[in-house]
Amino acid sequence: MDEQLPSDEDLLQRMLSGDEEAFVTLYRRRQAGVYRFALHMSGSEITAEDVTQEVFLALMRDAAKFDARRGSLAAFLYGIARNHVLRSLDRQGFRDSQPQAEPASPEADPLGRLTRSETIESVRCAVLALPLHYREVVVLCELHEMDYAQAAAALGCAVGTVRSRLHRARGLLADRLRGTARDPLVAGQIKPAGCSI
Amino acid sequence: MNCREFDDVVFEVAREWGADVAALAHAEACSRCAARLGNEREVAAALRALATDSQALEAPARVERALIAAYRRGARVRPARRSGALWPIWGVAAAMVLLAVAAALQPRAPGPAASSDPAVSEPVEIAQAGEFATEYFALEQGTDLTALEGAPVVRMKLPRTVLASFGLPMNPERAEEPVQADVVLGPDGIARAVRFVN
Numbered sequence A: 001m002d003e004q005l006p007s008d009e010d011l012l013q014r015m016l017s018g019d020e021e022a023f024v025t026l027y028r029r030r031q032a033g034v035y036r037f038a039l040h041m042s043g044s045e046i047t048a049e050d051v052t053q054e055v056f057l058a059l060m061r062d063a064a065k066f067d068a069r070r071g072s073l074a075a076f077l078y079g080i081a082r083n084h085v086l087r088s089l090d091r092q093g094f095r096d097s098q099p100q101a102e103p104a105s106p107e108a109d110p111l112g113r114l115t116r117s118e119t120i121e122s123v124r125c126a127v128l129a130l131p132l133h134y135r136e137v138v139v140l141c142e143l144h145e146m147d148y149a150q151a152a153a154a155l156g157c158a159v160g161t162v163r164s165r166l167h168r169a170r171g172l173l174a175d176r177l178r179g180t181a182r183d184p185l186v187a188g189q190i191k192p193a194g195c196s197i
Numbered sequence B: 001m002n003c004r005e006f007d008d009v010v011f012e013v014a015r016e017w018g019a020d021v022a023a024l025a026h027a028e029a030c031s032r033c034a035a036r037l038g039n040e041r042e043v044a045a046a047l048r049a050l051a052t053d054s055q056a057l058e059a060p061a062r063v064e065r066a067l068i069a070a071y072r073r074g075a076r077v078r079p080a081r082r083s084g085a086l087w088p089i090w091g092v093a094a095a096m097v098l099l100a101v102a103a104a105l106q107p108r109a110p111g112p113a114a115s116s117d118p119a120v121s122e123p124v125e126i127a128q129a130g131e132f133a134t135e136y137f138a139l140e141q142g143t144d145l146t147a148l149e150g151a152p153v154v155r156m157k158l159p160r161t162v163l164a165s166f167g168l169p170m171n172p173e174r175a176e177e178p179v180q181a182d183v184v185l186g187p188d189g190i191a192r193a194v195r196f197v198n
Helices: A008-016 A020-042 A045-065 A073-092 A116-129 A132-143 A148-155 A159-177 B003-014 B021-029 B031-054 B061-074 B090-103
Strands: B152-158 B179-185 B191-197
Touching: A008 A020, A008 A045, A008 A073, A020 A045, A020 A073, A020 A116, A020 A132, A020 B031, A020 B061, A045 A073, A045 B061, A073 A132, A073 A148, A116 A132, A116 A159, A116 B031, A132 A148, A132 A159, A132 B031, A148 A159, A159 B003, A159 B031, B003 B021, B003 B031, B021 B031
Parallel strands: none
Antiparallel strands: B152 B179, B179 B191
């Protein structure tokens, strides 16, 4: 017989009433996603670890701010993670720069020639080289398989904004992966619209 | 479907988020859009590879341990259990003694100290609202934390690197920032236990 798993919201309620097991279950269910989001956004395992810890401390402290009508608990957690990542990048002076980006390969068709690990590293660098407001939609929608509505809830912006940013981000990624990135399109030179970051 | 309409949906088509028969038919008939779809599929495949490669990544176990300790302190639940495994190094203990002696000149308030009794171990007695604290760590092996009930507690700032000595996660990028700690003093003014406050 299939046992019904408790929802995130159920676990949160139990956690708030002092059920440690519920907290641990919720943490184990959601920590990897939060950690990977922070890692893909920052390129730093240290930052990702720090952000993960801060997100769940914030959940203990500010769980009352969660409103299920405005989005899922996962989206709420990603929203907190996003704020912590941005603060962390601000502290490090990386907010509008390219933390670990490497020059794209000048080859005409690098994807076909790179080994799998090289490809992954190239993609990782290309994602990190994106301006933050494009990077976050790529991370949420492409790497975390969120739909537009979930990503919009996490980022606090309109679904249309997510979609248009994702389209633009894809173009930048394709350019970078082919080594044809155009200078005017690199970080910090495209004015963000919609989300307030 | 024309090329402009194709551009609007090519992203979803490349990711196979639903079969768009009209778009696929257009791509078969239009070399420009076929190339565009091919490019989009390459990007999609590259991102999928990165997502797959990252799938097993998760936060280290020490994050869970630290959070559970914080939950026990912050939640209206059972008191924290003592950890017998997290003993500080001698250098840290010595530094704490020196700091505590200096701080003992201006104790903040009679404290609840470390105890397994929930009536006296509630963190809110010292920690401000919204703060979370770790459990208390004894600075000398064999210290009976319950015997420190009612001992003075002082709030002080310690180098963040001290966290690592207690097996707690520390962000090296913030190593320059001090961390707040509640230090429990013995009757002789020597530091006996410490907890860290976020």
